[in-house]
Amino acid sequence: MNDILSLKRAALVILLLVSSGTVCFSQSRKSDFAYKMQVKKAGMVKPVCTFVLRNTGSEALPAAGWAIYFNSIKDPKIEEGDTSFYQVSHINGDLYRLHPGKKFIPLLPGKQMSIDIYQQFLKNVSDFPAGFYLVWDKNPSKGYPIKNTDPGFTSLIPEEQQISQQIFEQNEIVLSNRSLSSVKIFPTPLKYSEKGFTYKMKGGVGIISDPAFHNEATLLASDLLTLFGLKSPVLPSGSGPAIVLKKMPMAADAYKLEIDKERVVISASSSTGIFYGIQSLKTLLPPDSWKGKHSSLDVPAVAAEDAPRFGHRAIMLDVARNFQTKQQVLKVIDLMALYKLNILHFHLIDDEGWRVEVKDLPELTQVGAVRGHRTNSSDYLPPSHGSGADINKLPGSGFYSREDFIEILKYANERHIQVIPEIETPGHARAAIKAMEARYRRLMKTGFKAEAEKYLLTDLSDKSVYKSVQGWNDNVINVALPSVYTFMEKVIGEFVRMYKEAGAPLVTIHMGGDEVPAGVWENSGAVSKLTSTDKSVKGPEDLWKYFFTRVNSILSSYNLQMSGWEEIGLRKVTEGGKKRMVVDTSMVKYNFRTDVWNNLIGTGAEDLAYRLANAGYKVVLSNVTNMYFDFASDQSFKEPGMYWGGYVGAEKPFYFIPYNYFRNFKEDDLGNPVDPSVFEEKERLTEAGRANIIGLQAALWSETITTPQRLEYMLLPKLLSLAERAWAADPAWATDPDPAVSEKLYRLAWSDFLTNLWDRELPRLDYYHRGFSYRIPAPGVILKNGRVLANAESPKLTIRYTIDGTEPNAGSPLYKDGVSSKGTILFKAFNAAGRSGNTVKIINK
Known part of the structure; x- marks a missing residue:
């Protein structure tokens, strides 16, 4: 696949049909809003997201005085010639504003307009904008939700058929190796x-x-x-x-x-x-x-x-980007417990949300746990990830009270699951920053300047300019401020007290540490003051070590170990005029625990986990290529999820080889085969380094996860593959030196695993603890000799089809041994409980 999927090569229009949602312009004016995606040719083929605004009211939509806000993971652009009619402005993060230009013509009743927005890399349904709402200039603090904008999707592009054919061929291999599973305990015992x-x-x-x-x-x-x-x-x-x-x-x-x-x-x-x-x-x-x-x-x-293979078998659950209720978290804990996963890495804090109550710092949840639209953005956080204008709406807004969090800790501890809280710092900290700025303003109004500044996380006179990977320009804590460490002491102490009250173990706190953008701290008076008094800090780049050394001292005072993303074990150096990150051996003495995600081919980090382990850091393998569960399971356009690091279905964590993951690389982030020679110069894991690999972790980031059902869909059945690889003994196929023997052993093992999955474990999860909405894979479909053939990953899945264009349901004809009908044929796979996966469409000419 190329970077813009196959849309460059497809001479087809993909329509996203949206059921009508209304927005009140006044008591007598209303409009429908929809969008579609198409491919336009203008010198080169570009992916286009077309906004369709339809006036179904009795008055014209005026030429000015309104704007439509929305969130977009991609950076939308108006074609240059159209900017005088309408414009798109970036606000912050993933929030954008569409508004009329000087030449905008009022939209008359009964008419509609189309606005073409060009976006890079439209690969699947998760790329589309979301969270639309309308704001009138006369009432700028009020956002009117534009409802029912979830796309209905039908498509037929060559690559969709190619993907379906690939699935068919993969299913054939699995089915040809299928046998009755001989082991009924899961994960596989010794x-x-x-x-x-x-x-x-x-x-x-x-x-x-x-x-x-x-x-x-x-x-x-x-x-x-x-x-x-x-x-x-x-x-x-x-x-x-x-x-x-x-x-x-x-x-x-x-x-x-x-x-x-x-x-x-x-x-x-x-x-x-x-x-x-x-x-x-x-x-x-x-x-x-x-x-x-x-x-x-x-x-x-x-x-x-x-007995378990690894002592650290973890799920990282992100509830900061999009919130999940206490009840849903307890349900995830039940799932983890059944499959002997023992670490819940709880990502509670990020740019888009602070999700746990701290009684003495109420703004952390009053401001930092609330997203919605207001003119004064300091009241709370802006909409993100499609959360919309409403401040009272899940999953944008929400937090765990102190009592809720203690209940979660007790529940997990009873089930032998350790909860590791993450306090994301110094980057990804916008929710905390804005909360403490709100506290500062509140107390300054009362004249308590010293108290107002006590927990401030930003140098208010800082002129540094930066932009994070996620589009934020104000999300990094200024680590030169003494008040930052007062804040860290306060928050860490509160976590310690909650764990003590819950009777739950607290061994480590994860302090984040990733994705601090270039440009931070470069024009800060607080930084200048620190560099003039502390000779160990010569400039902004030295602040990294300064910050984590000081935070580690706070943690050590509570007998806690520091965990963090891989950057806490790295430092920036300049070589040949270019800056790059290298392992910082001077920090090994602090016994940091690093979660290493980056092993992407071409980044220079392919061997980073092994370099850190060999240097003496404790390493949790969180490899993006195999363990990012928020990624789409395959390249189908209808498959939701991120894909910037590749595609992660249930097989990726299953075939992960912890002590030699170079060997399990089968494809790069675009799905292309990997040449093993790219690893020839990479550092291998030493025996000492092997002892520092303490476990495996899957990450479930939540940018595209807005409901409990979607959370379960992205989590399952991938979690079962993680459980098997983290618990069961090293499989023979992972170590056999003969590639042909290894491949044969692997195919048998994967088929056996899928047999257990579909015969026993997923049917169990239809009912266990209220049932789980696990992903049901689309069938493989292939056109052969004028007949359409279909298969599923398991005989336990039934395939149904239609030839009249309607969606297959439980009453549709049952697929048996091929379909000879001409025209459009739709296929779906169903489990025993009657749930289905995505539809596959093919045309038999």
Whole structure:
């Protein structure tokens, strides 16, 4: 695929049909708003997003006095010749303003106008603008939402058919290697054998538990009550049928599971090991166990021994860009617990939101947790990521009260999940910056200057000019200010107190540290003052080390370790007149924990994780190429998600090889094959470095995630691949020196994994803890000898089709062995619960 997908080569128009939404111009005026995307030829083919404004009212839309605001991930441009009629202005971040120019002609009743906006890289549905609202100049503080602008999408472009054909071919390989999965515990245990008979689990079965495992016994009893509707007593001893939680010496997180005809015995030395054994027992249950109440359930009698491969098995959940409720976070914790993931990296703070209450700094949530439209943008944050004008609307606005956050901590701790909070600094900090500026203004009005400046995060006289990757020009903390460290002390102390109240462990706080743009701190009086008094700081570039050294001192005073993105272990140097980042070995002594995401080909960072580990840093592998779950699963135009670092479906985390990820590179960020020679000069992981790889982490950034359903769609089934790779032993295909043998072993392993996925785990998730809206892949479709053939990733998925242009549904004809009908044919895959994935369209001429 080239950079603008295939749109450059497609002589087709892609319409995004939008159901009519109305905006009141006055009591008698209203209009519809829509947009479509098309390809126009003007010397070269450009991707175009066309805004369509239709006047369905009785009065003309005037030539001036109004503007339409919207968010766009891409930078929209008006074609030069059109700017006298209408203009697009960048406000800040991803917020833009469309307004009439001097030659704009009033839009008469019954008429419509089209405004062509050129955008670079329109590759999928997530690229389109969102969050439209109208503002009148006479009432500039009020935004009127323009509703129903989600695009309806139909398309037929050659690349869509090519993608569908590729999926068909991939499915053929999987299906040809399919076998019944022999292991019913998930993730795959170290040792597993079946005894050839079943244990009949019944309601009210007693749980005989060592006193050290009371919490785990209580959680198990709750699960059994859900399954059977009968309470299971927790007992210190007893005979006869029972589930026994037994303490015996073994590795800290290891467990043994033994099931015979009358008893289930789970043994471990720790409560964590017992908990993991219980989760394995739950995955042995029939997949539909959680659908309703049962009188009994048949469980295979097995013997298993198990322990995790990595001690750090993490999901990074971003609730700052777009908020998720406490209930949804608890549901994610339930999911993580079932699959033995043990770290929730909680991204609570970013430019677009501060999501946790700090009682003594109310502006952090009064200002920093609220997004919406106002003339005075200091009241709260502007709309981002399509959140719209309304300040009371999820997911733009929202936060966890102190009590909410403590509840989340308790819930996670009970399920052996450690929550690592992230305080994003010094970049990505606009929400905190604007909150503390609001506090400053409030207190200055009362004359309390010293108190007003106490937590200020910006030098108000700073003339530095910069622009972040996300488009912000005011999102970086000025680390030369003493008040910054007073603020950090206050916030870190509050987190420590909340964890203590929750009885939850706090070992590390993630301090962010990524994407500070060029230009910051260069024209700041506060920086000049610091450089004149502290000779270790010679200029803006030295402020990086200065900041993290001081913050680390605060953390150390609470016996906490610092975590951060990879930049906390790097420093900027100038070589050959060019600046680049290198590993800063002087910071290794602080025992920083680095989450390393950048391994993109061509950036020079392909081996960065290994260089940091070899230098002595503790490293969590968060590789963008395999572990960014907010990325689209494939290159289909209808597949939502980001793609700037490539495409990440369920297979990418599955085939990730932690100790030699050069070997698992199959494609670059554009989907093109990778030449292994690009890694020849890259640094390999040493034995000492290997010991510093502490685990794996998937990242779920939320720019395109606006609902709980979309969160679950992007998370699943990718999370199951992460769980397998982080827990299970190093697979044979990852280390076999013979490429042909390795490939054969891999195909068998991937097919076996998908069998378990679709036969057991995803059907389980249709009902487990209220059910999860996991992604159902589109079928593969191919045109061959005049017939249309289709297949799905698993025989457990059914394919239905239509030949009349209507969307396939549960009542549509069932695909069997090919379709010979001519014309337009639509296909969809359905799971056993009746949910479906994206539609595939093909024309059989």
